[in-house]
Amino acid sequence: MKTKEPCRVAFPRFGNYHIPLEFLFTKGLGVEYITPPPSTKKTLEIGSKYSPDYVCSPFKFNLGNYIEAIEAGANTLVQTGGTCRLGYYGELHEQILKDLGYDVKFVNMSKANYRNPLTFYNEFKKVNPNLNLAKVSSALLTMLKMVECIDNVDDYVRQNVGFEVHDGEMEKIHEAYLEALKQVETKKDVIKTTKTYMKKLKDVKTKKPKKLIRVGIVGEYYTIMEPFSNHFIEKELAKKGIVIYRWMNVTNSILHYDGKEQKKVIKNYVKYYMGATSMSTVYKTLEWAKAGFDGIVHVKSFGCTPEIDAMPVLQKISADYKIPILYFSFDSQTSETGIQTRLEAFYDMIMMRKEKRK
Amino acid sequence: MKKAYLGIDIGSISTKAVIIDEKNKILASEYLWTEGNPMEAVKKVLRSLEPQFKKKTYQIVSVGTTGSARKLIGAMVGASVVKNEITAHAIGTTSLYPDVRTILEIGGQDSKIILIEDGVVVDYAMNTLCAAGTGSFLSSQARRLGVEVEEFGKIALKSKKPTNIAARCTVFAESDLVHKAQIGHRKEDIIAGLCKAVVTNYLNNVGKGKKIVAPVVFQGGVSKNIGVTKAFEEATGCDVIVDPNSHLMGALGVAILARKSKKEKEFSFNITDMEFKTIGIECQKCANHCEIICVYKNNQMIDSWGNRCENGAIPIKNKEA
Ligand code: SF4
Numbered sequence: 067m068k069t070k071e072p073c074r075v076a077f078p079r080f081g082n083y084h085i086p087l088e089f090l091f092t093k094g095l096g097v098e099y100i101t102p103p104p105s106t107k108k109t110l111e112i113g114s115k116y117s118p119d120y121v122c123s124p125f126k127f128n129l130g131n132y133i134e135a136i137e138a139g140a141n142t143l144v145q146t147g148g149t150c151r152l153g154y155y156g157e158l159h160e161q162i163l164k165d166l167g168y169d170v171k172f173v174n175m176s177k178a179n180y181r182n183p184l185t186f187y188n189e190f191k192k193v194n195p196n197l198n199l200a201k202v203s204s205a206l207l208t209m210l211k212m213v214e215c216i217d218n219v220d221d222y223v224r225q226n227v228g229f230e231v232h233d234g235e236m237e238k239i240h241e242a243y244l245e246a247l248k249q250v251e252t253k254k255d256v257i258k259t260t261k262t263y264m265k266k267l268k269d270v271k272t273k274k275p276k277k278l279i280r281v282g283i284v285g286e287y288y289t290i291m292e293p294f295s296n297h298f299i300e301k302e303l304a305k306k307g308i309v310i311y312r313w314m315n316v317t318n319s320i321l322h323y324d325g326k327e328q329k330k331v332i333k334n335y336v337k338y339y340m341g342a343t344s345m346s347t348v349y350k351t352l353e354w355a356k357a358g359f360d361g362i363v364h365v366k367s368f369g370c371t372p373e374i375d376a377m378p379v380l381q382k383i384s385a386d387y388k389i390p391i392l393y394f395s396f397d398s399q400t401s402e403t404g405i406q407t408r409l410e411a412f413y414d415m416i417m418m419r420k421e422k423r424k
Numbered sequence: 425m426k427k428a429y430l431g432i433d434i435g436s437i438s439t440k441a442v443i444i445d446e447k448n449k450i451l452a453s454e455y456l457w458t459e460g461n462p463m464e465a466v467k468k469v470l471r472s473l474e475p476q477f478k479k480k481t482y483q484i485v486s487v488g489t490t491g492s493a494r495k496l497i498g499a500m501v502g503a504s505v506v507k508n509e510i511t512a513h514a515i516g517t518t519s520l521y522p523d524v525r526t527i528l529e530i531g532g533q534d535s536k537i538i539l540i541e542d543g544v545v546v547d548y549a550m551n552t553l554c555a556a557g558t559g560s561f562l563s564s565q566a567r568r569l570g571v572e573v574e575e576f577g578k579i580a581l582k583s584k585k586p587t588n589i590a591a592r593c594t595v596f597a598e599s600d601l602v603h604k605a606q607i608g609h610r611k612e613d614i615i616a617g618l619c620k621a622v623v624t625n626y627l628n629n630v631g632k633g634k635k636i637v638a639p640v641v642f643q644g645g646v647s648k649n650i651g652v653t654k655a656f657e658e659a660t661g662c663d664v665i666v667d668p669n670s671h672l673m674g675a676l677g678v679a680i681l682a683r684k685s686k687k688e689k690e691f692s693f694n695i696t697d698m699e700f701k702t703i704g705i706e707c708q709k710c711a712n713h714c715e716i717i718c719v720y721k722n723n724q725m726i727d728s729w730g731n732r733c734e735n736g737a738i739p740i741k742n743k744e745a
């Protein structure tokens with residue numbers, strides 16, 4: 067990369083977190099941020115073409131995002147760390163992009179610790195050596211608030227969108243909210259904007275039946291949070307009039323993570339740490355089973371080892387608490403009809419059980 | 425005039441249909457190959473059903489469709505119920521065997537297992553990836569051995585010592601079979617071994633982690649093969665029931681659902697004279713390029729789907745009732 071060129075940073079796309087990321091990089095680090103275009107079939111095609119075939123699909127999506135971001139002008143790519151293969155993603159991405167002839171800088175955050183934001187400081191210095199610590203910290207705090215707010219609003223929509231009287235109202239407000247967040251300057255703005263839109267969301271007319279069907283979604287980090295990669299499974303379920311619960315988001319899994327508590331709750335099912343998101347998967351499944359949920363949907367990318375390990379445990383919980391669990395494993399070949407068939411059967415199963423119990 | 429209900433189960437390999445009365449009694453039924461053309465197959469099925477029942481006594485008032493082409497055929501025949509094949513099979517089977525706990529199903533191209541408690545589905549699994557446990561695998565191996573697939577079961581029963589055949593995947597099974605034939609295993613032993621391999625493969629893939637509890641009902645095209653049925657009995661230690669209409673359970677189930685839906689509209693066989701076609705359009709509004717399927721009846725669009733978002737929706741101008 068030509069040294070004089072200003073940094074234009076990009077991070078792989080997932081969920082709506084590109085908005086807080088953009089805030090952090092532009093306001094805090096004073097560099098330009100390029101949001102990769104939303105993931106589409108093309109993203110996955112590009113990513114799969116240049117990835118090893120056996121690698122889990124988040125890798126492929128990320129690579130596709132990088133290439134599309136580079137085409138949109140990015141010259142500095144950021145990757146994160148993790149406790150499974152995720153930890154090696156960065157290096158492999160860097161190598162592949164280099165081999166493809168892209169002249170970009172790679173910042174690998176796998177050394178930084180998410181629960182201690184200051185460790186990012188050293189990594190950030192690679193993006194902008196003239197970093198202003200005060201500015202970065204204040205932007206970081208605003209960004210974290212933003213993440214929390216986004217996750218909150220997301221939760222509300224997930225649990226209510228299936229019951230709106232006029233289809234599509236909530237989605238419109240939700241989109242407008244995310245747009246508005248792009249304009250904020252301070253933490254106060256974030257809170258105010260969120261309040262305004264939350265009120266609008268709550269004003270949307272909904273019609274809920276007396277007996278609600280509750281389904282919890284658990285599974286692997288990326289697949290669960292990036293709707294395109296899970297074939298918009300939450301939307302599909304919500305359309306059937308189901309209240310959907312999802313614990314997995316950045317707020318719960320990183321900012322307010324309590325591993326000790328999780329381990330305690332699941333001690334009858336899990337003795338040793340199983341890696342990545344599998345502990346949380348078991349933890350939430352068990353909690354929701356105890357709470358009498360109607361069903362659990364487990365999602366993961368094909369070949370995700372930690373989540374494969376969690377499945378026998380889920381089967382045990384399913385038998386112990388008589389709660390149906392539907393398993394999905396997504397790869398680039400997954401057929402839409404197969405997903406539909408299994409989702410519909412899952413819904414029928416829940417409904418018929420409910421009727422029987424009456 | 426008495427009321428009757430039509431159920432159509434249309435898969436990639438075969439098309440099944442039944443007409444039932446208000447007591448779920450089958451008045452007419454048909455089973456034929458889809459031959460890659462579901463719309464044509466449905467017309468053929470209807471032409472064959474029409475003379476089978478008393479049209480002066482019965483009027484079809486509701487139609488249900490299931491199987492992989494359920495949506496398309498549902499649009500074509502104006503179905504009041506379009507149901508996934510898992511629910512349809514469960515409903516069909518429990519109507520005949522209310523106590524059933526396990527449904528094993530092996531069809532032409534896929535297989536599934538459905539677990540039932542108190543007449544309600546409690547768990548299920550489907551396999552669509554590996555062909556080694558399905559009907560098409562058995563028929564291709566029959567061809568290789570120079571035997572009619574219909575004879576397969578009877579021949580298998582003659583075997584005293586089934587040959588062990590590696591069943592992990594189709595390609596391995598095939599080469600292992602050729603090898604065993606060359607080193608002189610008897611034909612009936614190889615055939616019995618194949619039936620066993622299909623069962624092992626099924627139990628390891630589809631039935632993985634599931635407890636098989638009696639009563640067990642076996643259905644789908646392959647259930648006609650007595651060799652496979654016997655292999656299932658040996659592997660599970662349960663008696664395995666095969667209904668004479670075991671291939672029709674999906675169609676029966678969805679006919680029952682049509683009856684229960686109470687959505688009634690007189691069905692007319694004259695759709696066999698109408699022209700239906702589908703046109704696939706690739707939406708150009710974003711990089712997803714969703715493939716949108718439009719269904720036309722006599723050159724008028726009656727339905728469309730496949731768009732992942734509202735931007736790609738194609739309005740139906742003259743939607744018929
Ligand atoms: S959690 Fe699973 S999908 Fe994600 S990187 Fe690890 S193995 Fe791959």
Ligand code: SF4
Pocket residue numbers: 707708709710711712713714730731732733734735736737
């Ligand atoms: S239907 Fe929607 S998601 Fe699909 S290609 Fe068109 S605009 Fe894109």
